[in-house]
Amino acid sequence: MFGNKELQDEILGSSSFEVYDFGVRNYDAALGRWMNLDPLAEQMRRHSPYNYAFNNPIYFIDPDGMAPQGLDDIIIWYKDKNGKDQKFTYTGNNGGAAPNNAYVKSVIDASNYNTKNGGGQSFKKIAENKNLKVNVAETEHCSTSSNNTIYWNSEGGTETDLGVVMSPATVLEHEADHTLSRVTNKEAHDNRSSVPDPNYSNKEEKRVINGSEQVTARANGEVKSHQVTRKNHYGHTVITNGSTSTIVNLQKTYNYYIKLSSLTPYDYTEQLKKYKPKK
Ligand SMILES: [Zn+2]
DSSP: OOBSSOEEEEEETTEEEEEEESSSSEEOHHHHHOOTTOTHHHHHHHHOSOOOSOOTTOOOOOSSSOSOTTOOEEEEEEEOTTSOEEEEEEOSSOGGGOOSOHHHHHHHHHHHHHHHHTOOHHHHHHHHOTTOEEEEEEOSSOOEEETTEEEEOTTEEEEOTTSOEEOHHHHHHHHHHHHHHHHHOHHHHHHHHHSEETTTEEHHHHHHIIIIIHHHHHHTTSSOTTOOSOSSSBOEEEEBSSTTOOOBOHHHHHHHHHHHHHHSSOOOHHHHHHHOOOO
């Protein structure tokens, strides 16, 4: 997950949630993505002063065990033409059987793009491992992950404070790496998440940013081989021209921050100024 200025992890019970700041103060992004079904939602609500109307983009959630047995790999959730929830189980090589749905296609495209270029190993491992069950679900806000679900905005890239724009594909790999470590060794993941780091918020972010994020961003040509995407955990969402693109769509990014402005009490003047399309 990518925040803006302040980024911190809060440990609520045994689970770690990332809390980050879109602009001014801490905003609990995870909360907005939580499902009503999530037993942790109540617990989180108690800890968070805010509960914004951010629930609409996410329809499902299964943190643990709601997917039918035998459907392992990566379960991509989407809405069909009638607005009905559907899922497609992606095994890493059955893309040809994917439904005609833009979100499903963009997940597969992003994954293929990463691996073809030499990155994306975490997502690939999840897809190919029959023992792992991870969900990918659509969000119109910034990408994040919790439990065994990756909430991914297929147009959401991240611009770091070094001015590097990472494509949504690279962001997908970042979140896949967190998720892979969470589902394969939760204790180690949670331990790393709970250890603060002066530059990277915590040790888990440091591991991912310096690991899969750099590998994938370099493979995708988003940074040169001697460059890094960032030396911290700062960054803000930008809406790009597509899941593998680093070209910022000013109008869409502007609209994204206009919407955030209407949903949260934070001041996005800086972003609105930066992304206001030139007439
Ligand atoms: Zn992260």
